[in-house]
Structures are given as structure tokens and as C-alpha cells.
Amino acid sequence: MSCYRPESATAAGNAPAGEDHNPAALMQPRPPAATPRDMKNGARVKGNNVAPHGVYLPNYNILTPHMRSPEYVQMSTAAAITLGIMNGRMHRCSCTRCLNLLLTYPEGCRANCAYCGLARHREAERDYADRNFIRVDWPAVPLEQAVEIVARDGAATPFHRMCISMITHPRSDADTVTVLKRWTDRIDPSAIPVSILSNPTTMTRADVVRLRDLGADIFTVALDAATPVIFDRTRGKGVQSPHSWAKYWEILMDARDIFGPQKFGAHIIVGMGETEHDVLALVQKLVDLGGHSHMFCFFPEKGSLMDHLPATPRDQWRRVQLARYLIDYRAVRFESMKFDGSGRVFDYGIPESELEEVVAKGVAFRTSGCPGKFADDVSACDRPYGDSPPSNIASYPFQPNRTDLRKIRRQLKI
Numbered sequence: 001m002s003c004y005r006p007e008s009a010t011a012a013g014n015a016p017a018g019e020d021h022n023p024a025a026l027m028q029p030r031p032p033a034a035t036p037r038d039m040k041n042g043a044r045v046k047g048n049n050v051a052p053h054g055v056y057l058p059n060y061n062i063l064t065p066h067m068r069s070p071e072y073v074q075m076s077t078a079a080a081i082t083l084g085i086m087n088g089r090m091h092r093c094s095c096t097r098c099l100n101l102l103l104t105y106p107e108g109c110r111a112n113c114a115y116c117g118l119a120r121h122r123e124a125e126r127d128y129a130d131r132n133f134i135r136v137d138w139p140a141v142p143l144e145q146a147v148e149i150v151a152r153d154g155a156a157t158p159f160h161r162m163c164i165s166m167i168t169h170p171r172s173d174a175d176t177v178t179v180l181k182r183w184t185d186r187i188d189p190s191a192i193p194v195s196i197l198s199n200p201t202t203m204t205r206a207d208v209v210r211l212r213d214l215g216a217d218i219f220t221v222a223l224d225a226a227t228p229v230i231f232d233r234t235r236g237k238g239v240q241s242p243h244s245w246a247k248y249w250e251i252l253m254d255a256r257d258i259f260g261p262q263k264f265g266a267h268i269i270v271g272m273g274e275t276e277h278d279v280l281a282l283v284q285k286l287v288d289l290g291g292h293s294h295m296f297c298f299f300p301e302k303g304s305l306m307d308h309l310p311a312t313p314r315d316q317w318r319r320v321q322l323a324r325y326l327i328d329y330r331a332v333r334f335e336s337m338k339f340d341g342s343g344r345v346f347d348y349g350i351p352e353s354e355l356e357e358v359v360a361k362g363v364a365f366r367t368s369g370c371p372g373k374f375a376d377d378v379s380a381c382d383r384p385y386g387d388s389p390p391s392n393i394a395s396y397p398f399q400p401n402r403t404d405l406r407k408i409r410r411q412l413k414i
């Protein structure tokens, strides 16, 4: 175990003081409201049954078309701009390196995760294809159009990776296979590797094998919550959602066996009431299993069941970002780190000069995720402003410059 001192023992030490973290008692989702029967399961979209024509941009002043995977997929605004099917500019980013393809259906995701803009409880308020997700709109695009553009661009494509993002839907497993096949029919997966952001709730071990055999490179499981209690509260029974911690771990362990070392990982959201000790213990466990953690800073997504709660304070986030990077890429062990009585890390377990070298390099503060073509520790999936506004960046989608690093040091209080 790492050094985890009770609060009183650190009062005179150099542990951070004050409310600089999101405590468990505060981070409670509100209960989901009931959806009127005639608005359930995408009834509005299916009732109107408007045929789609080409790209659909969310919140057009037209009825939401009836779009379904595998013919249609959604993608982030950043991916749509990079692909050239949507106009726009991103603050300090010329493009994103990951083309994320999100499965889409009028019924939407059948889960109800409390922090997520795609959750089922929004059925009455907003059609699925119009919902915000990780702070941005997700245009819907014919799959063939997206594949055609990337195949046509060949080696000139800006994308370093493609990621199929599953949702909780009865068609999700079969359609993920179809999307993967249609992609690999035209695009060599060794040129643009494919990641699967899975939905364990509907999956079996055989599904994981099939995706590996069809050419997927990395398999990730969005645990999101760092502890079983927070998992159940935010995406299980606590919000009438079907997920279970045990099932997520079952598929994660299948992925470890089937995809192998460095080819599986878990998403974790920081700041939903876990301690830094909790989340970094999980990071170490994943590394010991041979995998990686991909981290997100909690942000109160508009329309979600946690939209009344504070974003993760930057000092908490930076400490976890830095410690996670040391565990994932510098072989520093969680057990050598020291934590205060509230579970906050105050000693990273390496000499100050080494810590300074890592901070100065800046990579620790970039978005984490599956790697691209620049370096193993630089994620292709840079998710510009997916977990913060550009005015107060949590995950840097680019290399932080000297001004950024000054701000990061202030946030870390070093």
C-alpha cells in the first residue's frame, strides 16, 4: 500500500489544504424524471420518419431524420471539421487525430449514466441525434461518406486512428462488426489502427474475439467510475441504468486476454467523488494488468443528471494527471506516492528534479487515450475541449506552451 496518512498527521506537512477536490458527499446525481410513454424509444423520430439526406448537423431547424447505424454514424464536431464535412475552427488546434464514429439510432443509448449527455432520461427533452456529448454536438454522417473521404485521402489523411464508440442498444454489437468490416474493406488497419470503445453490458467474450479477428487494434472499456460505489451510483441502479461493475471488469479481463499487453485500457472520469488515492490505485492496477488508463476530467454536461455539480477543481485534476502519467509511462509505483487524510497525493515518489523534468515536458497534461503516430505517450484521441472550456483547459489537445506550463505549475502549486 502507498502511504495514506490520516488528516491530522499531515496538518503541518506539505499536503494541500482546503477544498481543492470534489468530495463524495457533494457529487450526487439528481434522480432521473419519468419519460412520458409516447416519447420513449425515439417515438417522435420514428413517428415523423423523415428520410435522411447526407450529413445531418444537430439542431438544424428541421425535424430530426430517422437515421440508424450501420448506414449512419455520428462523429464529434472536431472530427467533422477535420474530415471537411463541417465548417469551423478550433481554438489552437488545426485538426483532431482520431476519427471517432459513434453508433446512432432513434432509440438512442438505453443506459442512463448520470454524467452523460446521451443518457436515456433525455428522451422527452431532445432527440438522440441532437444531444450534446462531452460538451459538443455530434453530426450524423453516412458511414460510406466518411470511409470514402479517408480512403481517398490515403497517406495524406490527418487521422492517426479511428475509434468505434458503442452505445447500449440491442443492435450495437452486430453494427460495430459491420462498421469495422466496411472500414477495413477500404482502409488498411495497419495504416490507420482501429480502437473499440466497448459497451460491456451487451457483450460476450466471443464478441471481443471477433473484433480482434476483424482487425481492431485496441479495446477499451469505459469504466468511467473509479470505484464500485460510484459506478453503481452514477451508471447502475442509482440512476435506473443497466450497467454493473462486475460485467465491466469481466469484459475488461477478456480484452486483456484477447488483445494482449498495451492493447487494452479503461476510461476513468476524475472528480466524481472518488479520492485521488482511489483513482491512482486503479491506474496502478491497470498497469499491473498490462493495460492503460485514459482519463477525463469531470465536467457538468448540460442536460445530464450531474449538470448542477462543479467541474473537477484544476488542482485535483492536475495532481491526478501527473501521477497517472508517472505510473503509466515512467514506471513510478503508486505505492511509492504519499497521500493525505483526504486521499490527495502530495508526494509523487520521485526526486524533485525528475518531477520537474516531467512537468517541463508537458506531455503529462495532454489528453490521454489510444496512441497516434507521434509517440506512445501522445494520444491520437485528443478530444479538443471535451472535458473543459478553452478558457480553462483540463486536457490539453496540443503540446502545452510556456504560458500553459506556468498556469499548470500554479494549479499544481509547484
Ligand code: SF4
Binding pocket: 109, 110, 111, 112, 113, 116, 117, 118, 119, 120, 167, 168, 235
Ligand atoms: S452507456 Fe455510454 S453513451 Fe450510454 S449513457 Fe452511459 S456513458 Fe452515455
